[in-house]
Amino acid sequence: MNANHVIETDVAIIGAGTAGMSAYRAALEHTPRVLVIERGVYGTTCARVGCMPSKLLIAAAEAAHAVAGAARFGVVAGPVAIDGRAVMARVRSERDRFVGFVVDAVQRWPAEHRLMGRARFVDDHTLLVGATQVRAQRIVIATGSRPDVPETWRAALGDRLIVNDDVFEWTDLPRSVAVVGAGVIGLELAQALHRLGVRVRLYGRTDRVGPLTDPALQALTRQVFAAELPLSTGLAQIEPRRDGDSVVVRATGHDGSVHEERFDWLLAATGRRPNIDQLGLEHTTLPLDADGIPLHDRRSAQVADHPVFIAGDVNEDRPLLHEAADEGRIAGDNAGRFPDVRMRPRRAPLAVVFSEPQIALAGASHAELSASGIAFETGRVSFEDQGRSRVMGRNQGALHVYGEVGTGRFLGAEMLGPAAEHIGHLLAWSVQRGDTVQQMLDSPFYHPVVEEGLRTALRQLQRALHMGPVPVERCLDCGPGT
Structure with missing residues (x-):
């Protein structure tokens, strides 16, 4: 040394x-x-x-x-x-x-x-x-x-390959971008660029789009974003090559189907x-x-x-x-x-994706609960006909809430829908406090707000848990379209 x-x-x-x-x-x-x-x-x-x-x-x-x-x-x-x-x-x-x-x-x-x-x-x-x-x-x-990019792609594409760090150094928007990786970063950037007039295709090796783990919500997520974005997921191979100042992406499905498309750039959102x-x-x-x-x-x-x-x-x-x-x-x-090391309690998990519709996970995810062996039930609500969501024209997605059998304790939620960044916070706070589903239902809900959809899901969850008073299906305090 x-x-x-x-x-x-x-x-x-x-x-x-x-x-x-x-x-x-x-x-x-x-x-x-x-x-x-x-x-x-x-x-x-x-x-x-x-x-x-x-x-x-x-x-x-x-x-x-x-x-x-x-x-x-x-x-x-x-x-x-x-x-x-x-x-x-x-x-x-x-x-x-x-x-x-x-x-x-x-x-x-x-x-x-x-x-x-x-x-x-x-x-x-x-x-x-x-x-x-x-x-x-x-x-x-x-x-x-740091971004994790296959070295073979770097060698093949040179300066036509970019990561999210590079996007924010642009002085102008490009004409076209292939976004590889359908996780949080890829989904947010692909949709934003698409809405700003850039020709985009989002590629993913698996069928998953975004971080939701509930199978029903994951299927809905694919459906919602495929309706807006050119989307190629569940691929056996993604093979980019450089052709002059362009990138050609060859995508092969598990059924042997092949799709090729030319772009100005390849944005690798393949993890960190x-x-x-x-x-x-x-x-x-x-x-x-x-x-x-x-x-x-x-x-x-x-x-x-x-x-x-x-x-x-x-x-x-x-x-x-x-x-x-x-x-x-x-x-x-x-x-x-040190050496007086202290154990510190951690906050309830909370994650948000700023796509449209937004995505939120609060508390334990469906996958975590399924792996844990904890007996739980699920309450559900769709935002397609939820009153305030329809008023705003943002009536896409659904919310699933999870509660523990026997105790009625609220465990977590996964959501695709409007105001997920805000509702996710409310749900994470409930998890951290140790609220029961009944305590959450005893809280005030204004009308008309998107949170009334949360109340609908909680009422369904309470029925599934067989706990507390039986909620009225169409109660007077709900208002129209809740």
């Missing part, structure tokens, strides 16, 4: 993203000797290339879609004209504003708390960052994740991989799982009994900003107070 400079610190945090920043603030409550090591630029994944710029693009798409659909309300708005340069100028400007807030916050930290460079473990307590050796009593790994492979963990005694991720307790973020903690997307647990922030606080607090 050739180190020209040595830094001694109590807590070293590798990564200055959402989890790393939260860990820094928490560790400072216990010691002023904290060092944050960042290999790239400051600014979180969310602010630079994730949740914020993608929602800016989606907001523009929603505006265009609203104008295009105004005629059904008797409002004639004229043909939609989309200025791609103006759309992307706003996306980049507002993105830079959000990133600026993050960068300013980090740059206000004392200079001795910041170190730029790639960190590699030398042993359990020592990191090498360029020519600097960092000796830390405790270490937090918060290195995040943790930034763990270049940390030199082989030089430590940390226990690793089959994927090379340090084995840890998610309630404490601690790796076995070592003075090492892990937080954020790098742990492949729940790659969401609020989860990364929570994990960072837990890891930083325990790193700061």
